[in-house]
Amino acid sequence: MRWRVGTVAETVPETPVAVSLRLDVPDWPGHRAGQHVDVRLTAEDGYSAQRSYSVASRPGAERVELTVLRIDDGEVSPYLTTVVEAGDQLELRGPIGGYFVWEAADARPVLLVGGGSGVVPLMAMLRHHAALDHRASVRLIYSVRTRRDILYRDELAQLAGERRSVTIALTREAPDGWSGHVGRVDRDLLSNRGWPPQEKPRCYVCGPTPFVEAIADALVALGHEPADVKTERFGPTGGA
């Protein structure tokens, strides 16, 4: 799969430590909601480093959007979140991954469960759903530490509606006036804000490994078919 050169058209600060990079990528082949790309940075002396980032933009969007969370001791994310600016070029290749994807041809209800930056590929699905005014009902449960860590906060509020519910769970604070959930995502919340297993939802779970393990186990315990629970793990090293 070949490397392409994208040009950063816009950088959008999402939180104090997260930035969305909107890229113009000539001859982008198109992606499916949930796929990722590899980004490669190269130093003057030829040294290079690669990391994978989920695509946040919907299929068919004009620009390829990547949302990058800064990892303090990371090698690539500090550069992408603090150095890169509009006009810079980045090498990327993709789209990659044909498993953790939601297809518009699928009429079944959908449950999206994201922890931290694990919401990024789910956002591509939600945006895709909204752009198509799709008939399936989607429920997003999004776990995040504090209110200021919420990615896409305003857009999520706009996207919420009749066939798209958005539940945000704050795990580290209970701010005044907060009407969402407080505490970890557990079986009760998955029951109350997700789908009963009889509805046979497609479940997509993305986040750090302990989060994904806990949610996937809880979904199976609630009666969802393991084969309907698709997982993708995130984190500084792809794991915890």
Added chain:
Amino acid sequence: MGIVNRGFQGRQQQPGAGLIPPGQYLVDDFPVLTAGPTPSLDLDDWDFTVIDESGAQVARWTWPELRALPVEEITADIHCVTKWSKLGTRWTGVAVDTLLAEVETDAEYVVAFSEGDYTTNLPLSDVVDGQAWVAFGYDGADLDAEHGGPARLLVPHLYFWKSAKWVRGLRLADDDEPGFWESVGYHNYGDPWREQRYWGD
């Protein structure tokens, strides 16, 4: 092509950096990559089978039977397609050579199959001659379920998705049949030193 990202230096002095394949970086922890929930397996119902290219089961071990086979200690570097590499990991397991010792076959390929529907395909020549094991111990302890316990395939010279977690058997095949990740965009062979991550690499 090839561009330079102004001001990017990266971790050029990473210890061991010369020991890892292109595009990889070193980790100290042991990340997890799985497509779905971690299965819980009952060792009383567990078995490991070998199916030959005609579809016949030609070998079978229960858990105690597998554990009674000769055990090998393996130290290997492992490389995940998601770009982490880990050096000097220590495993215990049974060599695939041992499992295939009594099997007569002309097959050129093998499909490792796991709990659930996970499969991965390899040339048979890549799992014999001391290149692959069914591993049940990691770093001196039983292999954790989230890392593939009770037993996983270990094929350290290929990207680590080929080391199928929760492995339950090997099926020999005359023709190459892409497995789970191989069917959704990942390279059919997966040599990390040739950076064979994706279709077309």
